[in-house]
Amino acid sequence: MAxxxxxxxxEEARRQNRAVGAFNVASAEMILGxxxxxxxxxxxxxxxxxxxxxxAVPLEVLGPAMLxxxxxxRVPVAVQLDHGKTEKVIRMALDMGFxxxxxxxxxxxxxxxxxxxxxxxxxxxxxxxxxxxxxxSLGAGEGGEKGAPACTDPEEAALFAARTxxxxxxxxxGNAHGIYAGAPDFRFDILAGITARxxxxxxxxxxxxxxxxxxxxxxxxxxxxxxxxxxVFMADAKARAAVGGxxxxxxxxxxREAVRRxxxxxxxxxxxxxxx
Ligand code: 13P
Numbered sequence: 001m002a003x004x005x006x007x008x009x010x011e012e013a014r015r016q017n018r019a020v021g022a023f024n025v026a027s028a029e030m031i032l033g034x035x036x037x038x039x040x041x042x043x044x045x046x047x048x049x050x051x052x053x054x055x056a057v058p059l060e061v062l063g064p065a066m067l068x069x070x071x072x073x074r075v076p077v078a079v080q081l082d083h084g085k086t087e088k089v090i091r092m093a094l095d096m097g098f099x100x101x102x103x104x105x106x107x108x109x110x111x112x113x114x115x116x117x118x119x120x121x122x123x124x125x126x127x128x129x130x131x132x133x134x135x136x137s138l139g140a141g142e143g144g145e146k147g148a149p150a151c152t153d154p155e156e157a158a159l160f161a162a163r164t165x166x167x168x169x170x171x172x173x174g175n176a177h178g179i180y181a182g183a184p185d186f187r188f189d190i191l192a193g194i195t196a197r198x199x200x201x202x203x204x205x206x207x208x209x210x211x212x213x214x215x216x217x218x219x220x221x222x223x224x225x226x227x228x229x230x231x232v233f234m235a236d237a238k239a240r241a242a243v244g245g246x247x248x249x250x251x252x253x254x255x256r257e258a259v260r261r262x263x264x265x266x267x268x269x270x271x272x273x274x275x276x
Contacts, residue, residue, distance in 0.1 A: 003067065004076035006100035006130035007167045009044045010201040010224045018271025019204075019219045022046035023263055024082060024142075024229035026056050029252055030236055031069045033259025035077060040264055043272045044076040046100075046225065050083045052143025059089060063096045080132070082227070083142045090120055094127050100167070102132035107147060110135075110156060117164040125165070132225075135160045136172030138206055142229065149176065154193035161200040168201050168225055169194075175206035178230055186214050188221055195222030203227065208234075212269050219271065228266055235262040 013020050023034040025047055038045040047066045049059065059081075070077035080100040081093035090101050103120040105113035113135065121131035135157055139149030152171040161169050171194055174186045194202060201224035204210070208230035210218075215226065239258035240251040 002073040002076050003070045003097070003099060004044065004078045005128075006046065006078045006080060006132070006225075009046065009076060009078055010168060012044070013224045013271075014201060016271065017219065019215070019224050019226045020044055020046055020078075021263065021267045021270050022048050022080065022082075022203075022225050022227045023232050023266075024048045024050055024053070024227065025066065025232065026053055026062070027236065027255075028065055029256040030232055030259050031065055033236075033256040034232070034263045035069050035073045035075075036256075036260045037263035037267055038075045038077065039073060040260070041267045041272050042075060043267045043270075044078070045263070045267065046078040046080055048080045048082040048227070048229075050142040050229070051081065051085050051089050052083060052141060052145070054089070059092055059096070063093065063098065067097055078130075082229075084120070087120075090123070094124060094129055098129065100124065100130035100132060102134070102170070104134050104141075104170075106134040106137055106170075106172075110160075114160055114163050117160070117166060121165045121167075130167040131165075132168040132170060132203060133160065133164050133166040134170035134172075134203075134205075138172050138176050140177045142177050142205075149174075151187055151190050152194060154190065154197050157194045158197035161198045166200060168203050169198060170203040170205050173204075175204055175210065177206045178208070180206075180209045184210060184214065186210070186218070188217055191218065191221040191223070201225065207231070207266070215269050226266070226270055228263070231262050231266070232259055235259050
């Protein structure tokens with residue numbers, strides 16, 4: 001049984017100066033491809049589903065498949081609700097046995113974000129699960145919704161981490177969900193400021209397209225969890241399109257293999273139980 005807690009995985013990553021890949025999934029092929037990549041590299045991973053994406057497959061269906069794959073895996077796999085927005089879905093994920101939940105209050109005023117994140121972090125901890133919070137704005141949500149980007153303020157991040165009790169903190173340093181229009185401009189100075197003030201492991205959302213060098217600099221700067229969604233979805237979709245025709249099982253095999261390769265490529269850059 002390899003279902004694991006987020007905190008344990010991130011603490012181990014910190015000791016080994018690497019990051020854990022957190023892959024968003026929306027189908028059985030994506031779940032299996034990511035777990036195969038983790039087993040192939042002997043690296044722990046996090047399987048995630050974002051609340052905004054549950055219109056494709058509801059949590060009641062997707063969640064048990066994620067948990068089943070994690071329990072059967074030969075490597076540690078944490079299962080997390082990504083960008084939780086509503087109490088109903090956050091409670092459902094915890095009831096199911098997800099090992100962590102993220103409450104995303106990054107669009108709320110600071111005090112409200114702190115209060116809500118504290119509420120959900122306490123709820124998760126009471127059930128033996130972990131919690132992730134977010135401060136700063138990425139400019140675009142995981143479901144594609146738009147907002148104004150704003151980098152995380154290091155002082156506010158320290159206050160937020162201390163007052164919410166989160167186990168992982170998502171930060172905004174020029175990262176964004178989806179496809180970057182040009183080369184992303186990551187503010188490594190801001191990341192250094194946050195790391196200097198916060199003891200909590202930091203999370204980079206918007207991993208797709210950030211590139212190997214930025215990943216390495218982020219890890220050296222204190223990022224311990226890197227979220228990859230778009231690259232997983234694109235790998236699956238492109239592989240199915242390349243197969244074409246009407247043979248569902250040929251498409252399914254191709255999609256699973258493409259997701260495995262994509263996840264494995266990222267895991268190798270994030271580091272596998274050694275200095276990165
Ligand atoms: P990408 O879609 O840019 O990989 O971002 C994923 C993410 O941050 C999920 O929370």
